[in-house]
Amino acid sequence: MEKSADGFKPKILAFCCNWCSYAGADLAGVSRLQMPSDFRVIRVMCSARVSPEWVIKALAGGVDGVMVLGCHIGDCHYISGNHRAKKRFALLKEMLGYLGINPARLYVDWVSASEGARFQQIVTEFVETVKELGPHHGPEG
Amino acid sequence: MQDPVQRVREIAGQLLTGGQVDGVLGLCEQHGGVGPCLFRGEDDLSSLVLEPKYPLANVCKLIQARYPNGRLGVIVRGCDERALIEMAKREQVDLDKLALIGLACTEAQAVECRCRHPYPQRIDVGERVEGVAPTVDENVRKLLEQGFNERLAFWHHEFSKCIKCYGCRNACPVCICEECILEDELWVQPGVVPPDYAAFQFIRAYHISDKCIGCGECEAACPMDIPLTRLYALVRETVRELFDYEAGADVAAPSPLVTTLEETPLLEVGER
Ligand code: SF4
Ligand code: SF4
Ligand code: SF4
Ligand code: FES
Numbered sequence: 001m002e003k004s005a006d007g008f009k010p011k012i013l014a015f016c017c018n019w020c021s022y023a024g025a026d027l028a029g030v031s032r033l034q035m036p037s038d039f040r041v042i043r044v045m046c047s048a049r050v051s052p053e054w055v056i057k058a059l060a061g062g063v064d065g066v067m068v069l070g071c072h073i074g075d076c077h078y079i080s081g082n083h084r085a086k087k088r089f090a091l092l093k094e095m096l097g098y099l100g101i102n103p104a105r106l107y108v109d110w111v112s113a114s115e116g117a118r119f120q121q122i123v124t125e126f127v128e129t130v131k132e133l134g135p136h137h138g139p140e141g
Numbered sequence: 142m143q144d145p146v147q148r149v150r151e152i153a154g155q156l157l158t159g160g161q162v163d164g165v166l167g168l169c170e171q172h173g174g175v176g177p178c179l180f181r182g183e184d185d186l187s188s189l190v191l192e193p194k195y196p197l198a199n200v201c202k203l204i205q206a207r208y209p210n211g212r213l214g215v216i217v218r219g220c221d222e223r224a225l226i227e228m229a230k231r232e233q234v235d236l237d238k239l240a241l242i243g244l245a246c247t248e249a250q251a252v253e254c255r256c257r258h259p260y261p262q263r264i265d266v267g268e269r270v271e272g273v274a275p276t277v278d279e280n281v282r283k284l285l286e287q288g289f290n291e292r293l294a295f296w297h298h299e300f301s302k303c304i305k306c307y308g309c310r311n312a313c314p315v316c317i318c319e320e321c322i323l324e325d326e327l328w329v330q331p332g333v334v335p336p337d338y339a340a341f342q343f344i345r346a347y348h349i350s351d352k353c354i355g356c357g358e359c360e361a362a363c364p365m366d367i368p369l370t371r372l373y374a375l376v377r378e379t380v381r382e383l384f385d386y387e388a389g390a391d392v393a394a395p396s397p398l399v400t401t402l403e404e405t406p407l408l409e410v411g412e413r
Contacts, residue, residue, distance in 0.1 A: 052347045053328060060339030073402065080401040087384070087407055088398055091350055094379040094410060098284070098372055099343060100293025 010064040010130040012039035014123065015050045017081075020071035020112050027116030028123075035120050036127040039067070046070065047108075048081030052092045055106060059096070065105045065130035067123070072110040082110065102133055145244070146191055148266045149216060152242050154183040156214045162240050165214035166204065168195050179204065191216070191244060194254075196358050198224035198314040202234050214240045220254070222261040223354035223389020224314035230392060233317050245269050254357055255281070255374055257387075275355075275374035284371060296372075300338035302365040305329075309369055310345065312362035315352040315388070322348070350376045351396040354389040382410045 016022040022043045028035060044050055047070025055066050068089055070082040086108065093103035107126050111119050153165040157180070169178035169188040177200045180186055198221050204213060217225065222241060228234045243260070245267030251259035257272040275281055284292060310316045310323060323329050328340050336342075353373050360370045381387055384397035384405050397405035 053322070053344055056339050056343045056347070057328070060337065060343075083400075083402040084398065086402065087405075090383055090407055090410075091376075091379060091398070092347065094383075095343070095346060095350070095376055097289070098292065098375050099296050099346075100289045100291070102289050 008131060008135055010038050010127060010135070011062065012065045012067065012127060012130060013058050013063050014039050014041045014067040014069060015044050015047070015054075016041050016111075017047045017049075017070045017077075018043055018045050019077040020075060021047075021069035021110070021119070023113035024069075024111040024115045024119040027113065028119040029116075031116050033116060033120040035123055038127050038130075039123060046076065046078050046081035047085035048076075048078065050085060052088055055089075055092060059101060059105065059136060062136075064133070064136045065107065065126060067126055068106070068108045069111050069119075069122075072112055075110075075112065101136070104129055104133060105136060145266045146189065149191060149242060149244065150186045150189055152265055153180060153186055153189065153214055153216070156240055156242075157181075157183050157186075162212045162214040163208075164204075164211065165216070165242075166197055166201055167191075167216040167242075168197075194218060194246075194250065196224070196312070196314060196356055197221050198228060198234070198356075199312075201225065201239070202228060202314075205234055205238070209235070210238070212238050212240070214242060216242045216244055217261050218244050218246055219256065219258045219260050220354055220356040220389075223258075224356060226389045226392045227315045227352045227354055228317065230395070231315075231317055236392060242266070254355065255370070256355060275378055278371075278374070280368065280371055281374055284375075296342075297338070299367050300342050301335050302367055303335040303338065303341065304365060305334050305336045305341065306364060308362035308364060309359035309367075312358040313349065314356065314358065315349060315354065316345075346372055346376060349373065350380055351386075351398045352388045353377050379410060383408055 016025050025041055047068055050068050058066050068085060070085055073082055076082040089106060089108045093106055097103045109122055156162045156165060165180040167178060167180060168175050168190050170190050175190055177197060197215060201215055225234055229236045243263045243265045245264045246259035248270045251270055251272055255273060255275040255278045259272050260269050322344060323341060328344060329336050355377055357370050363369060385408060386397045
């Protein structure tokens with residue numbers, strides 16, 4: 001695992017929907033694209049399955065950054081699941097800010113099954129962002 | 142101008158004598174205090190008062206649960222009406238069986254509540270005064286001027302006072318779930334005080350985000366004086382900006398969190 005200059009190795013969770021972004025992640029894997037190893041993928045059926053409680057609990061439980069990745073808008077296997085995800089995380093981000101957690105620790109985006117390279121790119125960038133933010137000590141300080 | 146109390150007594154009296162309602166829900170002075178009261182006859186109305194602000198939506202819900210066919214007059218301020226509208230969306234009350242008597246709040250009351258709409262949709266009594274934006278409040282402003290670390294420290298200090306009495310949830314007119322996640326040990330560990338505040342306070346704040354009507358009853362109920370409405374006021378503003386949506390405004394408008402992007406688009410939120 002890579003460490004940043006000061007030895008900080010972030011813990012990152014990536015929720016990926018079964019139909020697009022997980023397949024995208026898989027493609028990135030089988031294509032042997034170079035990726036940081038600081039993230040763990042949790043496969044869910046749809047981005048709408050990711051409830052804000054999970055994100056809250058992950059951030060409270062010592063995770064430094066959370067990604068929610070679904071199908072592009074219009075492509076959700078369940079038609080409008082990602083519409084809901086997009087709205088609820090837009091709201092949650094603002095709320096995290098009011099409560100003192102940098103909203104940049106939550107990243108929401110869309111990756112199709114054929115976008116292996118894009119998956120690699122956004123994960124790499126998010127890991128960099130979180131490294132710059134530094135460790136998240138959770139709301140308990 | 143006629144004394145508002147007299148005017149309300151008159152309207153309530155007419156509803157009762159005309160047989161339009163079986164009772165009128167309002168406030169009365171009794172045993173040296175003020176509390177909710179169901180006025181059944183015109184004669185009872187001499188004890189009716191309008192102050193202080195007191196939440197009637199939850200009382201209305203209890204009466205309707207017991208007497209589903211009863212027709213009720215209810216004296217409502219803006220927040221009472223908005224609470225009833227959000228409750229009606231979730232089948233907690235039946236608006237069709239209610240006759241609302243609308244009471245406009247004073248400017249001082251509006252400022253105290255940081256209330257955008259200090260009046261119900263139809264005003265029967267009182268003068269309409271302009272509402273105030275929650276961000277006008279000095280404490281809300283102060284929070285917004287702080288950086289993330291300062292905010293985190295502030296809330297940590299506040300939330301660590303929580304004794305998990307559930308008063309905030311119980312007082313809230315829109316916290317209506319029969320099975321509350323805050324009593325589920327998967328999320329909130331039993332027997333631990335203060336509760337892990339991310340689990341307790343963040344989750345409650347998110348759950349009320351699309352339905353909080355800003356009545357302030359949560360904070361009023363909190364024995365530890367945790368400034369909950371400072372957070373909820375900001376959350377309500379955000380919902381307003383992101384979705385052009387206000388809870389309690391329209392019984393036919395579903396929460397923007399359950400509609401598609403075509404039905405309720407997501408808007409950009411400005412800098413704070
Ligand atoms: S102000 Fe508090 S009690 Fe009133 S609706 Fe909002 S969360 Fe519930
Ligand atoms: S905190 Fe959430 S789960 Fe509990 S009553 Fe309120 S809305 Fe329902
Ligand atoms: S009313 Fe106050 S002390 Fe009681 S559970 Fe709510 S925040 Fe905690
Ligand atoms: S199935 Fe991929 S976002 Fe809904």
